[in-house]
Amino acid sequence: PSAVVNPIAFHDYHPAPADLRAEVLEGLAKPRKRLSPKLFYDAEGSKLFDAICELPEYYPTRTEIAILRESGAEMAKRLGREALLVELGSGSSLKIRVLLEALRPAVYMPVDISSAHLRESAQALAATFPGLQVHAVCADYSAPFALPVEDHEHPRAAFFPGSSIGNFEPVDAEQLLRRVAAILGPDGRLLIGVDLIKERERLERAYNDAAGVTAAFNMNLLHRINRELDGGFDTTRFRHEAFFNAEQSRIEMHLLSTCEQQVEVAGARFAFEEGETIHTECSHKYSIDGFHALARRAGFEPEQVWTDPEQLFSVHCLVS
Ligand code: AVJ
Numbered sequence: 462p463s464a465v466v467n468p469i470a471f472h473d474y475h476p477a478p479a480d481l482r483a484e485v486l487e488g489l490a491k492p493r494k495r496l497s498p499k500l501f502y503d504a505e506g507s508k509l510f511d512a513i514c515e516l517p518e519y520y521p522t523r524t525e526i527a528i529l530r531e532s533g534a535e536m537a538k539r540l541g542r543e544a545l546l547v548e549l550g551s552g553s554s555l556k557i558r559v560l561l562e563a564l565r566p567a568v569y570m571p572v573d574i575s576s577a578h579l580r581e582s583a584q585a586l587a588a589t590f591p592g593l594q595v596h597a598v599c600a601d602y603s604a605p606f607a608l609p610v611e612d613h614e615h616p617r618a619a620f621f622p623g624s625s626i627g628n629f630e631p632v633d634a635e636q637l638l639r640r641v642a643a644i645l646g647p648d649g650r651l652l653i654g655v656d657l658i659k660e661r662e663r664l665e666r667a668y669n670d671a672a673g674v675t676a677a678f679n680m681n682l683l684h685r686i687n688r689e690l691d692g693g694f695d696t697t698r699f700r701h702e703a704f705f706n707a708e709q710s711r712i713e714m715h716l717l718s719t720c721e722q723q724v725e726v727a728g729a730r731f732a733f734e735e736g737e738t739i740h741t742e743c744s745h746k747y748s749i750d751g752f753h754a755l756a757r758r759a760g761f762e763p764e765q766v767w768t769d770p771e772q773l774f775s776v777h778c779l780v781s
Pocket residue numbers: 513521623624625627628668675742743744
């Protein structure tokens with residue numbers, strides 16, 4: 462007889478849909494133009510991001526997966542048997558599979574803002590892990606939310622892979638971690654992937670790949686604005702720029718205007734100087750000690766950290 466596939470429970474918190482028009486008009490009107498990296502991920506942008514993860518220069522994804530494979534059993538011990546495992550953002554199906562394999566939690570609760578993507582990936586996981594209770598939560602994890610089930614019989618754990626925390630400014634990262642601590646309650650565990658500070662060359666190569674995929678990912682934001690907001694960006698007059706800002710310990714991505722020009726978007730007109738940029742992303746890099754300090758400020762106690770032999774990437778277990 463075939464194993465029982467539990468139907469998934471779907472909890473829809475109806476996260477506010479992003480208002481692309483308002484966000485773009487506001488971001489481009491700032492004295493230093495900026496757009497949120499959240500806006501990268503339309504269908505085309507999500508495909509380009511998947512391609513980035515396969516690039517030889519882009520070490521974070523494959524390094525984190527190798528760490529999960531290598532130390533999954535130890536992580537499972539830390540997180541506890543029969544855990545309730547919350548995943549923040551469910552875009553990383555290979556990583557969660559490696560962790561579920563090692564951990565075998567009682568309940569898996571993926572939280573994601575994209576309803577269709579969430580339902581699909583939750584169903585696929587329920588089919589691969591018979592007996593696993595899946596509670597999918599459609600919500601914006603960067604805003605406060607409560608878990609949909611009162612469950613006090615399982616130890617609580619959360620998984621936040623991919624160095625997604627790096628997209629947040631340190632003060633916002635701290636606030637987000639504080640909320641995760643509140644969701645976990647006392648003695649919960651957060652397993653979180655964090656990209657490490659390393660030589661500038663290695664960092665900058667990861668965001669300036671030879672095949673130009675990261676450039677296409679960045680430029681797709683202008684194409685998206687042209688498509689969805691009837692924007693007038695001439696993409697031949699902008700170029701991708703990514704560099705390590707050592708003072709702030711972050712990779713910055715920008716779209717640089719190669720000439721003086723005016724661009725119309727949704728009926729508004731924006732002037733660019735030659736060399737002026739739209740700042741599109743920050744990707745913060747941490748030392749292990751620096752991340753421990755951030756975790757402590759957010760109410761967590763560092764319990765264990767795993768890295769790869771080259772110390773490129775870290776996976777932390779934090780106790781709430
Ligand atoms: C998904 C935010 C972790 O910062 O490395 C990859 C996004 N941007 N290449 C990162 C990204 C350019 C990625 N994060």
